Amino acid sequence: METSLHIYNTLTRKKEEFKPLNDPFVGLYVCGPTVYSNVHLGNCRTFISFDLVNRYLRYLGYKVRYVRNITDAGHLENDSDEGEDKISKKARVEQLEPMQIVQTYTIDFHDKMRDFNTLAPDIEPTATGHIVEQIDIIKTILDNGLAYESNGSIYFDVKKYAETDNYGELSGRNIDELFSGTRDLDGQDEKRNATDFALWKKASPSHIMRWNSPWGIGFPGWHLECSVMSTKYLGEQFDIHGGGMDLKFPHHECEIAQNKAANGKHAVQYWMHANMLTFEGKKMSKSLDNSILPDELFTGNHKLLNKGYDPMVVRFFMLQAHYASTLDFSNEALEAAEKGFQRLMAGMSIVDALPVSESSDIETSAFRQKIEAAMNDDFNSPMVISHLFEVVKNINSIAEGRMKISDSEKEALSVFLKQIVFDVLGLKMAQESSNNDFMDGLMNIILDVRTRARANKDWGTSDAIRDQLAAMNIVVKDSKDGASWQVQ
RNA sequence: GGUCUCGUGGCCGAGCGGCUAGGCACUGGUCUGCAAAACCAGCUACAGCGGUUCGAAUCCGCUCGAGACCUCCA
Known part of the structure; x- marks a missing residue:
């Protein structure tokens, strides 16, 4: 019987006793949604899973700082170099300002999280709010020789990184196979290797989300924001990093690499991955x-x-x-x-x-x-x-x-x-289907009529009322203490 | 093709070397004018084939089947 908290660490593939770096404080970072459309149920499952984690840590008396980001820029449509930014694309297609898209779906996301009774994170940073910090970390990685500029974009040099570090440690990927499996780059590619990923992308003239940088006009790579914001709010090393299973590779793998390339440290003590719906x-x-x-x-x-x-x-x-x-x-x-x-x-x-x-x-x-x-x-x-x-x-x-x-x-x-x-568990009594006095009043009158019919053994009237209500999806429940009702 | 995970009773889903998880459904009962609801009880499953062990759903091997990642996804 476990008397102390044990967490399955997806990095070590083992259940480990939880020991916070700085007891009683716990840093918890969870990858949030990309707000380019409504959250679907699968997304919600991940956040409900980590809501449970957050709630139990607090129950145990830990002082949790829960950070969950909003991805409002940088998340590309396809391949990490080819496609269009998801939000940018939606904005173009619907002829809206990108921040309108972001606002609409951030509100939707918050509404749903409230419906599911999840506790709000303590800090909910956005990618666009941290462009300066992202540029800073890119400079550091460039200075450390683990990234290179190519035609206005900056790429992370995975091959160089892999000479001293284990790229693939989280996802269990073998770096050599990764290289050999994806060798055929067409001549057009700006990258030295297909496994390299973008830290900063040059913006094409049609790209609406764009920022100034030392390398020209562009926008940040998707993986960067989580490294930057977790470091900023939880420090270079913190306790738990969570996210959906499908983010393990490449997103979290890249995050690890970025952190190590910037400051030499593996930031996360316990990696947790929630599974799919x-x-x-x-x-x-x-x-x-x-x-x-x-x-x-x-x-x-x-x-x-x-x-x-x-x-x-x-x-x-x-x-x-x-x-x-x-x-x-x-x-x-x-x-x-x-x-x-x-x-x-x-x-x-x-x-x-x-x-x-x-x-x-x-x-x-x-x-x-x-x-x-x-x-x-x-x-x-x-x-x-x-x-x-x-x-x-x-x-x-x-x-x-x-x-x-x-x-x-x-x-x-x-x-x-x-x-x-x-x-x-974060449950609460379900909302009454009809929680208003008007409906209650009406139903009381109807049930009272039926109760009197039953007292007179007028089964015909009594059953007719019950059947008609049933046709409206209202179920009458008889008990010793009288009748009650419920909308089915 | 590579990496990995998983196959549990009608359904969902825990357990992961010995003590019949649980929920739902189903069946029986209590209650009730009848029904529903509620409550009680019953329902002994671990893909197949080998192996290890005193003992395996749980460990190992093989076979079959499913899924995830390797390209955007929580």
């Missing part, structure tokens, strides 16, 4: 045209969906899988998650009203120990949830008088569950 076994991505937008999922307005799901149901669904495993998305899986989530929340909502006894059959401290052990084991949220359902089972047993709980244990359980479910 798949649909029918395939990675959800825009290019495969199988991605789903959060709003489509919330409303159910998508050809692949039978109905809409509350953001908390989606979050719960994601937390039922380990962050480092792929998670397959389907209607069935979501419906299962919805039922499970409701069961968990129902259990939580009756804790405070539980009858108490002198003695107690359950011990909150035992649950706490198991649940913390699960989280300590590389943030094993599925295991945590499994333990929580054990707790729910006990809560229900107490409610039905088959088990006992003491007053002090009840208090402890109530506090603990809120900590784990709300603060660490």
Whole structure:
């Protein structure tokens, strides 16, 4: 049983005990989105995964500085040298100012992150806000002889770097194979080797996002911003760097190389990679045209969906899988998650009203120990949830008088569950489908009529009301204490 | 083609050398005018074939199958 936090480090491919560089402070950097379109569900999974990490670190008492960037420049469309900047292209196509694109999708991103109840990062820097710093680091790398200028652009010299350092240490790539596999450069290329990547790109006359630099008008390379902003806000060395699995190569590999080329240090102590959300076994991505937008999922307005799901149901669904495993998305899986989530929340909502006894059959401290052990084991949220359902089972047993709980244990359980479910897992009660007094008033009248019909054994009226409401997706639930309703 | 990961009951998904994870579905029960809801109980799976071991879903080998990265992606 793990009594201290262990993290799977994708650099060493081992689970390692977490020891912050500067306890109790923890530096956490996560690669944020490129804001050229709406965030899709797969993106959200990564950020929810690292939200769990952030929340648990705070639960453990660490003083976390969470930095997550917004990529608003420099991210090229295709090959890291050929294509157009994604934001620039969108701006050109839609005839908008690039910063309009950035603003629109940054707002969308923030809205969705709020829907999913993720904690905002402490610092959210943008690439365009750090052009000066990016130019500075390029100068340093040039001075260190690990980059070269070519026709107004600056490229990182991977081959030179690989003479003293291990390019490929994170992704497990063999540098020689990398060179031999991509040898055939056409004569036009500005780069010395195909593996070299851009630190600064010369802007063509049509390129709208452009800045002045010692090498002429241009824009920064994509990989640079993360090196620069993590160093600026977390220092040359910091604790955890996270991102999606698909950023491992080349993005994170390049980041490592840039940092080492600039200051000789491997910045990151623990590399963490969140795995992909798949649909029918395939990675959800825009290019495969199988991605789903959060709003489509919330409303159910998508050809692949039978109905809409509350953001908390989606979050719960994601937390039922380990962050480092792929998670397959389907209607069935979501419906299962919805039922499970409701069961968990129902259990939580009756804790405070539980009858108490002198003695107690359950011990909150035992649950706490198991649940913390699960989280300590590389943030094993599925295991945590499994333990929580054990707790729910006990809560229900107490409610039905088959088990006992003491007053002090009840208090402890109530506090603990809120900590784990709300603060660490970041769940909250799902929004009532209809949370307004007008609707409640109407429904009370209707259910009151039905209750009176039932009292008179007028089953025809009673069932007609129930059936008609069901046709409107309103489910009537009868219990000993009267009828309640829910929009399905 | 290269690098790597994974194949768990009807579905999703933990576990990763010995103690039947969990959720959903399903079946039975309690409750109920009936149904639904809720609750309780049942449901003993680890791709195939070899090997290591007292013992393997878990380690090793092979076979089959799937996926990711190598080009933009979280």
